[in-house]
Amino acid sequence: MxxxxxxxxxxxxxxxxxxxxxxxxxxxxxxxxxxxxxxxxxxxxxxxxxxxxxxxxxxxxxxxxxxxxxxxxxxxxxxxxxxxxxRDQTLRGRLVLTAPQLLIGPHVAPVLEQFSTLHPDVEVLLRATNDLLDLNRREADLAIRISRTPGDTLLGLRLCEQQAASFATPSVAERLKDSPNAPVDWIVYEQSPNVPKAALEHFPNNRVRMVFDDMAAMVGAAQAGLGVVRMPMFLGRASVGLQQIPVLPPQPYADIWVVAHRDVWPSAKVKAFRDLLVPWFKASECCFVA
Amino acid sequence: MxxxxxxxxxxxxxxxxxxxxxxxxxxxxxxxxxxxxxxxxxxxxxxxxxxxxxxxxxxxxxxxxxxxxxxxxxxxxxxxxxxxxxRDQTLRGRLVLTAPQLLIGPHVAPVLEQFSTLHPDVEVLLRATNDLLDLNRREADLAIRISRTPGDTLLGLRLCEQQAASFATPSVAERLKDSPNAPVDWIVYEQSPNVPKAALEHFPNNRVRMVFDDMAAMVGAAQAGLGVVRMPMFLGRASVGLQQIPVLPPQPYADIWVVAHRDVWPSAKVKAFRDLLVPWFKASECCFVA
DNA sequence: TATCTCACATGCAAAAATGCATGCATGAAA
DNA sequence: TTTCATGCATGCATTTTTGCATGTGAGATA
CATH class of the missing domain: 1.10.10.10 (Winged helix-like DNA-binding domain superfamily/Winged helix DNA-binding domain)
Structure with a gap:
């Protein structure tokens, strides 16, 4: 009772x-x-x-x-x-962020450093995952997402546009250049498990060699010379041992957004982070498009 | 946390x-x-x-x-x-009732006895009060109320109609009969603190002698011979030492209802109690009208 | 059949929540 | 002024809740 x-x-x-x-x-x-x-x-x-x-x-x-x-x-x-x-207007306490793993290293970490220097009393907790954490349930305060829709009850700002292209090791690139009609081996993502259509225009002889469910593993496979991978520009450029190859011309890719629940949006900590994040991405927009 | x-x-x-x-x-x-x-x-x-x-x-x-x-x-x-x-269909456990104090003794207690004999495993808790307990907040499962409206989210059955009349001691009645033009002393209820209009027709010479906020006290005052009280028929008839007097002809009074929240209504205990209460009041309807 | 994992029940000790007694401050009444 | 009532804070003992260690049974695996 x-x-x-x-x-x-x-x-x-x-x-x-x-x-x-x-x-x-x-x-x-x-x-x-x-x-x-x-x-x-x-x-x-x-x-x-x-x-x-x-x-x-x-x-x-x-x-x-x-x-x-x-x-x-x-x-x-x-x-x-x-x-x-x-309605929390303090710059103290915990701020929970989430971002796709692969985006963090090259493009979020510098903002994190700026932020923690500027606001040393804020403890940042970063959840690096591709899972869409539930911002309704406060699994995170702020999310950086690669997505075409910011969401329904959420507010968002588009940080920058993105393009994707094809990447592989120099040796694979070399082989392609030497014999353009040889079959192109692709490593494709489970969520779109086919050879990109735009690749068929100039290189009609394509085949899917492997299907992966994890983009980091695909980068590794490409680096090992297993084949060609379609990936966002920023990722291919930041992966040592990979170079862009002309099989797939740069094409639109899902944009990068920063989103938060509309209730949480006005929080001082969330605002402070946005205020660093937005200009940073504006400045580095060239990393994301051809 | x-x-x-x-x-x-x-x-x-x-x-x-x-x-x-x-x-x-x-x-x-x-x-x-x-x-x-x-x-x-x-x-x-x-x-x-x-x-x-x-x-x-x-x-x-x-x-x-x-x-x-x-x-x-x-x-x-x-x-x-x-x-x-x-959705509780058991006839065990607690059942919380509320009813106006003055109605319980003469007209609810017999039903309580029947009920507890029929369903010995039900523990009845009776809250005797004129306060309208909040059935939304589960302050009671079932309420017997003297009221013109059963309520909004509540379901109700009208147990019987009621009439009110004027009551006083035999000596007061005697005096009235002897000198019909002498002033009639009234003890009135705070919530309608005037001499009932219908009384003015045959006895124009009325005055308010006292105003009470409690009906039980008014009964006591009437029994002590302090004056005339307008009260429900059942109450005047059940009060020793009082008799109905012709100053105020029987007139409509708020009906008696049994009400419960619509969610609670189908409960077995509530239904079982209703099933005894309704016929009992039907049978004793004559107590409530002239 | 033997073994391993998973999900759960139970006994016991540590940790936490609760209630009681006491003391303090404020405002009303004598 | 003194006294009383109300409302709250704090220290301490008790009760309750919690977590851990251990044991049991069902199903999967070798």
Whole structure:
């Protein structure tokens, strides 16, 4: 009959995670604690909320109902925390950023250094991932994304346009120049697993040699001389041992955006970071296009 | 960075109550605990939520914001708990009723006895008050009310119509009969502090002798011979030492309703109680009208 | 069949939250 | 002025909650 809201939150986490361990991880608790909170909630409500299965907890009908309501409470709480971050005008405390791994080294790190020098009391936490972290759930305050759409509830600024081209080792380039009709070996990205159409114009003899699901690995494969990779200009130029080859003429690629939830956008820390990021990318625009 | 939802709930309670003690009472906690939760919330959010004033806690702007969001979370939680009660099909556990004090003795108690005999595993908690308990907030499952409107989000059944009339002691009645033109002394209710208009037709010589804010006290005053009281038929008839007098002919009075929140309405316990209550009032309708 | 992993239950010790008693400040009443 | 009531802060003992270590059972793998 006592602490109820936190128990509801716990029920939601277990319903979402499917196991005690997953829920505990998300909540930052030990799974034992989660198990006991579920027990307590069930005792307090007088109903069973989960089926105990060998491979985890599955919500009962009632559990589902509770989880749904708790989910809307969760949205409210998220909205509140976002609003609080948004009106935070201090330049102290933590700022959570996320950016694609491959963009960070060459083009974000310098901004990070500037920022931390200018605002030494801000602790920057950088999540380097291609996953789209949920800015609604405050998984990050600010995201740098390579994408054609900034999002729905999000605000964004386009940092710069981008182009993609074909890159390979000098030896591969040499071979291509010597025998233009020899087949071109491609290493392609899982999400667009075909030879780019524009390549077919001048080099009709193409074939897919490998399909990768990770761009960093593709860079490595290209560096090892396994074939040609279509990648953003900035990446090919920043990868030692690779050079642009004329198989694929420079073509439009998804732009680079900085986005944040509209609630969080006005926060001083977020604004301060944007204020460094935007001119930096404007200045280095030439790295991204031919 | 840990337990947050319960702290939000606490912030809401303090913002509503104005003092730690009031919030603690509502939450069923010691006020010390409430104070510490507020501290914790302020530390976690890094902002001040309340002004510490000599006469209590007053929310800051941010505190207000937090309280508002927490209020909508609270509504969600209430909705959830109501939904859970509504789908509870057991005839065990607690059932919370509320009814006007004066109606309980003569006309609700017999139903209570029937009910507890039929369903011995249900623990009935009766809140005897004229306050309109908030059925949205689950202050009661089921309410018996004397009112012209069942409410907005509530469902209701009209148990019976009612009439009011004038009552006094036999000696007062005697005096009236002997000298019809002598002034009639009224004890009136604060909420309609005038002599009923219908009384003026046959007895033009009326005056307000006293104004009371409590109907039970008015019954007592009438029994002590202080004057004439307009009251519901059932009450006058059930009060020893009082008799109906012809000053005020029977006139319509607010009906008696049984109401519950629409979410809670289908609960087995609520339904079982209604199923006894409705026929009982139908059978005793004659007590309420002339 | 033996072994490994995963998910969970349970007992116990550490950590945290809670309640109580006491003391202080303010404003109202005697 | 003194006294009382209200509202809150703080120190300390108790209760509750939490985390860790260990053990169990189901299913996959060798």
């Amino acid at each position: 006592k602490a109820e809201w936190d128990d509801l939150k716990t029920v939601l986490a277990v319903a979402r995670g499917g196991t005690l361990a997953a829920a505990a991880k998300r909540l930052g608790l030990n799974y034992t604690t989660v198990a006991r909170r579920i027990q307590r909630a069930e005792a307090a409500l007088g109903v069973s909320l989960f089926h105990r299965l060998p491979d985890g907890y599955r919500a009962t009908d009632v559990g589902q109902l509770v989880a749904e309501r708790a989910a809307t409470m969760d949205q409210q709480a998220d909205g509140l925390f976002r609003a609080l971050r948004g | 840990k337990a947050e939802w319960d702290d939000l709930k606490t912030v809401l309670a303090v913002a509503r109550g104005g003092t730690l003690a009031a919030a603690a009472k509502r939450l069923g906690l010691n006020y010390t605990t409430v104070a510490r939760r507020i501290q914790r919330a302020e530390a976690a959010l890094g902002v001040s939520l309340f002004h510490r004033l000599p006469d209590g806690y007053r929310a800051t702007d941010v505190g207000q914001l937090v309280a508002e969001r927490a209020a909508t979370m609270d509504q969600q939680a209430d909705g959830l708990f109501r939904a859970l009660r509504g």
